[in-house]
Amino acid sequence: MSRIGIKAAIAILCVIATPKLAGAQSGPPIIQTRFTADPAPLVHDGVVYLYTSHDEDDAAGFKMLDWLLYSSTDMVNWTDRGTVASLKTFPWAVQSNDAWAPHIIATDGKFYLYAPISIAGLPKNVIAVAVADKPEGPFVDVLGKPLIAPANDNIDPTVWIDDDGQAYLYWGNPDLYYVKLNKDMVSYSGPITKVDRILDYQEGPWFYKRKNNYYMAFASTCCSEGIGYSMSDKPTGPWTYKGPIMAHDARATGNHPGIIDYKGGSYLFGFNYELNFALTPMHHERRSVTVAKFDYNPDGTIPNLHWWDRTSAPQLETLNPYKRVEAETIAWTSRLKRDRDRPYDWAPGVTTAGDVKSGIFVTRTTDRSYIKVAGVDFGSAGASRFIANVANGVAGSMLELRLDRVDGPVIGTVSIGDTGAPGVWEDRQTAIKGAIGTHDLYLLFKGSGDRSLFDFDHWRFVR
Structure with a gap:
């Protein structure tokens, strides 16, 4: 999500009608009961757990107090699992805002939530970490202090554990940084390294490995923001820009990708402002997560999926109505x-x-x-x-x-x-x-x- 001040209001000539979903398709947005942003999908034990940040209903600028969880096994029907953590999880943090883009990863029977928050008296962000025994939490602050010390660029963490067990934490807007996490996932060794500038990078990095390729998807340069990506043959780069997954689009001043493989398919999560504009012609930071299914090209590159109104995700299995x-x-x-x-x-x-x-x-x-x-x-x-x-x-x-x-x-x-x-x-x-x-x-x-x-x-x- 962009943190470059309060974004300019967008004039919309008509109120966007609540969209109808075609049968057995997941279209934008997939969550309508709340405003959600910054998707952090996690596949665990055959279930997609979708962690999100949460824009309050009365938000004009950013007003974010907690992190939510939804789950699905068919990519169309999503079950609300409630609030998994909030600013209160970190009592030493400013409690009025700043529950920004999270990332959750599972390892060794634990679930680790990384999140950017603020500390009173400091005009800079830190990255905190909380731990849980189950996907739905409760998540508990285990450090009582930041994992990553205050700096202007400390937002939008993303974590991946490589095949050799080494975990990497990336983050940053407008520059990208990384550090190697220790085995305990709540400390790090070695220096914090600034990455050479990636073309069109702004924020919201999503780091992962697929087959022999490392990927860094991200929200592309504000404003408006699309979704771009780069690739490397090493977890620390150098990163080669590959182009847009979704081009810059005036309908969204912010973005944040999350990419997973699930049940034989590949999925891109992000967000749009469609439900906000169903309420008002004025731009507010009230966002809505959505998802699109895609296929990698034979060389591992990602095609341009265009905007959310041209994408969807098919239902993977039917729902059994004879169980609870x-x-x-x-x-x-x-x-x-x-x-x-x-x-x-x-x-x-x-x-x-x-x-x-x-x-x-x-x-x-x-x-x-x-x-x-x-x-x-x-x-x-x-x-x-x-x-x-x-x-x-x-x-x-x-x-x-x-x-x-x-x-x-x-x-x-x-x-x-x-x-x-x-x-x-x-x-x-x-x-x-x-x-x-x-x-x-x-x-x-x-x-x-x-x-x-x-x-x-x-x-x-x-x-």
């Missing part, structure tokens, strides 16, 4: 509810919340808001019943189940109603008719007024 599915597993949701006659008036739509007792759940389920779950395989015999686990329901609230479209065939309607004591989770169920084969499932929330109708924890179908 977390309600916060979402391919698309109505983030906004707008009056078509007054397009600048808006109210927040579905989002998620969480607590120690219940974990993460869906809330703010206002009338006519909905969740789409892609590629649900009901099988040839089909489903006979649907069970939803809910709380805090109000009189007259309902959950309507439709196939393939928000106005598609109704397969069942769950009467939620008044669930009684606050915070008490109860099952509500209904008979199902017509749920056969593979379909996108739409869960529509129905009720009166603009209040939240009920909270929603998990669901499943019964054959």
